Amino acid sequence: MSNESNEIAKFQDPGLPEHVHRKTDVDPKAADRAERQVAILFILSALSTVLAIYSYIFIPDDKFFFLPIMGDTNAHQLFLGLGMAFALLFIGLGLVHWAKTLMPDTEVIAERHDFRSPDEDREDFVRTVKEQAAAAGLGRRSLIKRTLGLALGVSALTPLVLLRDLGPLPKKKLEKTSWKAGTRLVTDPGDRPIRPEDLEVGAVAQVLPELVPGKVRHLSDIAKDAVLLIRLRPNEFQLNAERLSWTHDGIIAFSKICSHMGCAVALYEQQTKHLLCPCHQSTFDVTRAAKVIFGPAARPLPQLAITVDADGFLVAQQPFNEPVGPSYWERSS
Numbered sequence: 001m002s003n004e005s006n007e008i009a010k011f012q013d014p015g016l017p018e019h020v021h022r023k024t025d026v027d028p029k030a031a032d033r034a035e036r037q038v039a040i041l042f043i044l045s046a047l048s049t050v051l052a053i054y055s056y057i058f059i060p061d062d063k064f065f066f067l068p069i070m071g072d073t074n075a076h077q078l079f080l081g082l083g084m085a086f087a088l089l090f091i092g093l094g095l096v097h098w099a100k101t102l103m104p105d106t107e108v109i110a111e112r113h114d115f116r117s118p119d120e121d122r123e124d125f126v127r128t129v130k131e132q133a134a135a136a137g138l139g140r141r142s143l144i145k146r147t148l149g150l151a152l153g154v155s156a157l158t159p160l161v162l163l164r165d166l167g168p169l170p171k172k173k174l175e176k177t178s179w180k181a182g183t184r185l186v187t188d189p190g191d192r193p194i195r196p197e198d199l200e201v202g203a204v205a206q207v208l209p210e211l212v213p214g215k216v217r218h219l220s221d222i223a224k225d226a227v228l229l230i231r232l233r234p235n236e237f238q239l240n241a242e243r244l245s246w247t248h249d250g251i252i253a254f255s256k257i258c259s260h261m262g263c264a265v266a267l268y269e270q271q272t273k274h275l276l277c278p279c280h281q282s283t284f285d286v287t288r289a290a291k292v293i294f295g296p297a298a299r300p301l302p303q304l305a306i307t308v309d310a311d312g313f314l315v316a317q318q319p320f321n322e323p324v325g326p327s328y329w330e331r332s333s
């Protein structure tokens with residue numbers, strides 16, 4: 001701030017204690033040490049981004065392992081999330097450390113202007129910014145400049161890698177759920193097989209397919225397999241003969257995954273016998289095979305045909321009649 005016409009001026013407020021210089025201001029070795037620390041933080045950020053990208057591409061999204069506090073954990077999502085979080089954390093820590101140890105810490109006051117500043121002031125401003133950038137060591141501290149460029153450059157790759165999510169469409173993958181002919185319906189939570197008499201008229205329950213012994217229930221399976229069981233009086237249905245044969249003693253079963261965008265259809269109005277999706281208010285009429293009567297969903301909820309086995313427990317007659325979840329997956333264009 002050597003130009004006296006510049007209205008931005010450093011000053012020492014007489015009410016403040018005298019300015020104390022940091023160690024890095026007076027000791028070049030301390031400044032170099034701080035520079036290396038900042039560089040290490042930026043390099044750690046870049047490595048974290050590499051971890052995120054590696055997890056995204058190379059760890060299969062159906063690989064799970066057990067963690068004591070989290071239970072079954074998806075390795076793909078865990079390391080992708082940790083990589084991205086640490087990439088941002090280390091960039092943030094590096095910038096803060098840089099600002100605290102190496103950037104100028106003088107007090108500056110800027111006088112206010114009305115609207116557009118005169119050209120002379122604007123030129124002064126540009127000159128001041130350049131001076132401050134030089135004082136911050138951007139030109140001199142090439143190690144920081146290079147490692148910051150590395151961290152930012154590598155982290156910018158992450159959104160590009162995520163473009164991979166745009167395709168290919170899952171196609172057949174979504175069509176397959178764990179429901180098969182003879183699969184028992186079990187309570188969620190509890191994994192207890194259900195008999196028709198466990199459900200009163202007007203009741204609703206969430207169920208899952210019984211686990212095959214030795215298998216683990218993954219979150220991605222629950223997302224596709226969840227079923228809502230609803231019990232009406234048999235004469236309340238308005239179904240054709242085939243659909244009626246998919247019910248048992250007034251109990252009807254639908255996929256819980258909304259056919260609009262995949263939210264959990266979680267609300268049942270007992271009076272109207274409507275199922276509601278809380279996300280965009282799609283409403284499905286239970287008496288008419290979950291026909292859409294309101295909202296953006298384009299097709300009914302897939303129905304699971306049910307019956308009872310020899311022991312009197314509810315079982316599936318066959319897989320869902322249609323793929324579960326958002327219907328846009330099925331569009332060809």
Ligand code: FES
Nearest residue numbers: 258260261277280
């Ligand atoms: S996801 Fe259900 S209405 Fe949109």
